[in-house]
Amino acid sequence: MVVVDISKVFSGRIPQILATITGTLNALSDGMQYGWSSPIVPILESPSSPVKITNSDIVWIENTFMLGGLAGIPLTIYLLDKLGRKNSMLISAVENLIAWLLLIFASSSEVILIARFLTGIAGDCNFVATPMYIAEIADKKIRGRLGSLIFIMMLLGILLIYAIGPFISISASSGVGAAVLITQLLTFSFMPESPYYLLVKNRKVEARKALQILRASEDVDDELEEIAQSVEKENESRGRPFELFTVKSNRKAVIIMLVLNFAQHFSGVSVILMNLHMILKDAATIIPPSIIAIIFSVLMLVACALSALLIDSLGRKILLYSSCFTTGVSLLMLASYFACKNNGINVDSYNWVPVVTIISYAITFKCGLGLIPIVLTAELFPTNVKALGCTVSDAMYIIASVSSIYMFHFLQTRYGMHIPFFIFGCSCLLSGVFTIFYIPETKGKTLDEIQKLLKGQLMSVNGACGSDTDNERIPLLS
Missing domain, CATH: 1.20.1250.20 (MFS general substrate transporter like domains)
Incomplete structure (x- = not known):
């Protein structure tokens, strides 16, 4: 070619x-x-x-x-x-x-x-x-x-x-x-x-x-x-396929991506993107669903562009856990609104809540949780198993998406809209805790340096980004 x-x-x-x-x-x-x-x-x-x-x-x-x-x-x-x-x-x-x-x-x-x-x-x-x-x-x-x-x-x-x-x-x-x-x-x-x-x-x-x-x-x-x-x-x-799971550093990368891919979809992203008009119609919002949907996607785009500018200065980790916690709060607020509505409480004077929470979700999700995992997917796996590692990560992403969609339709039909959104909100909060304790910072590091970091080797990184310390060792799941 x-x-x-x-x-x-x-x-x-x-x-x-x-x-x-x-x-x-x-x-x-x-x-x-x-x-x-x-x-x-x-x-x-x-x-x-x-x-x-x-x-x-x-x-x-x-x-x-x-x-x-x-x-x-x-x-x-x-x-x-x-x-x-x-x-x-x-x-x-x-x-x-x-x-x-x-x-x-x-x-x-x-x-x-x-x-x-x-x-x-x-x-x-x-x-x-x-x-x-x-x-x-x-x-x-x-x-x-x-x-x-x-x-x-x-x-x-x-x-x-x-x-x-x-x-x-x-x-x-x-x-x-x-x-x-x-x-x-x-x-x-x-x-x-x-x-x-x-x-x-x-x-x-x-x-x-x-x-x-x-x-x-x-x-x-x-x-x-x-x-x-x-x-x-x-x-x-190494380079044999099974070593994606038998080599410790590769296994750490797989565990991180497993959690992050499920964290993404159990924040409700697939459900919201594929059912946004229906969700907003059920919420009886003060603004037509088609208009909110456009505003929602514009704000997601702006938030993603902003975080893309900040990702190499603030780093992956702070954006990720901040996004998890703030997204979780937005989802729990939306779940509370649906819980009140489904239990016969008059929410007419609060029909602005779904608009605010959906808009805040668009911003907070895309500032970290909706962006960082795919960046880490390409960074955490070594070259010799990268194709397999990225593919396994993608399989996790798909399984998580299908699971979240089926769960949403099952619970929403039988118990009401509030139940799945309570689950999504709690999932985000737990993902934030996982990020703080187990995910390494990869900003400013070469792909080779990231592999050394996953292996727990002592290293000194004093690149242009400048916030990494000497002899850095990140706690990771074994």
């Missing part, structure tokens, strides 16, 4: 930024699919809908998207190892494009479910390959900011479908999603592959060229040698 030397046109870190932006356009499409059910299901339920659906179809429309991701895990593992990060991202874009085309011409609920399942397969590959690609091409001083862009793009997609979904046809909104992916295929195809991956495959000449393009400099010998030594050391020490 042709690679264009964009370093001849752009200097400094701009090539890295361009590669990240064009590479994350697929995440914008995934965001549209993630939030798709919230504005589109009411259209499908209307008498004028071109496709007739039942109540059970609604749950399947939400979960088929996630189950597709679970089914796509074996394909993701194969593509990442055999074809590389870049090609995996491009294949994911093609799969997503086919899904949007199916939705454009959908005439039955079965076609919609097939499209959603295919999108899930593509999304799994994309959200494993893209964070890996970004972490491996980015300078360590901006790795956190660039790693955050995948979630910013996803939020742009959610905002886009919330903004256009209720007001145009399903075919038209699907056409917008297809156009996004065509743009990615026409631009990202010319970007370089990850130098890390090329060195793993012993393609040193291509790795040097890729690094020269990404750094906009011919002088990359020192960094290339550093990457090569890191890859060589990791490949010599």
Whole structure:
């Protein structure tokens, strides 16, 4: 595949930024699919809908998207190892494009479910390959900011479908999603592959060229040698799949990602994004649900962009535990409102509470809990098991999402809306405690330094970020 030397046109870190932006356009499409059910299901339920659906179809429309991701895990593992990060991202874009085309011409609920399942397969590959690609091409001083862009793009997609979904046809909104992916295929195809991956495959000449393009400099010998030594050391020490669980440092990374992925979804994010219009309608808010949904997605986007700017200065850890605690408070307030309403208490004078709590949720969740886990996914696993580690982490993410969605619909139908939101709120508070005691700070550290930190080795990190202390040792689960 042709690679264009964009370093001849752009200097400094701009090539890295361009590669990240064009590479994350697929995440914008995934965001549209993630939030798709919230504005589109009411259209499908209307008498004028071109496709007739039942109540059970609604749950399947939400979960088929996630189950597709679970089914796509074996394909993701194969593509990442055999074809590389870049090609995996491009294949994911093609799969997503086919899904949007199916939705454009959908005439039955079965076609919609097939499209959603295919999108899930593509999304799994994309959200494993893209964070890996970004972490491996980015300078360590901006790795956190660039790693955050995948979630910013996803939020742009959610905002886009919330903004256009209720007001145009399903075919038209699907056409917008297809156009996004065509743009990615026409631009990202010319970007370089990850130098890390090329060195793993012993393609040193291509790795040097890729690094020269990404750094906009011919002088990359020192960094290339550093990457090569890191890859060589990791490949010599271990690399068999089961060592993701038998090697202590890898096991620590798996435990951290297990907790964080469940923390994300048991904060209610999938439930809220896929059912926001229904939740707001049930709450009888003072503002129309379609308007609140747009405000909600805008604030999530702003909060994510703000935290992306702060992630390499304040660090991952403080953003994460602050987000957990404040998000938990917002959810418990919303649960209390629903509890009062469901028990016959007149809440007409308090119908501003759902608006305030949903808006505060948008800000607090995306300032940490909605952003940091995917950044850590790409940072915590060593190169030789990174593909498997990121894929296992993604599987945890999908299982947590499906579990939270089923739990929500089960409890909400039988006991009321307040029960699942009480559970979500308590989950956030417990996640904040876990973060304080067990998650290491990775800001300003190279990928090699992060591995030393996970192994509990004594180290001195006095980089530009400057807040790390000498001989740092972080307490972690064994």
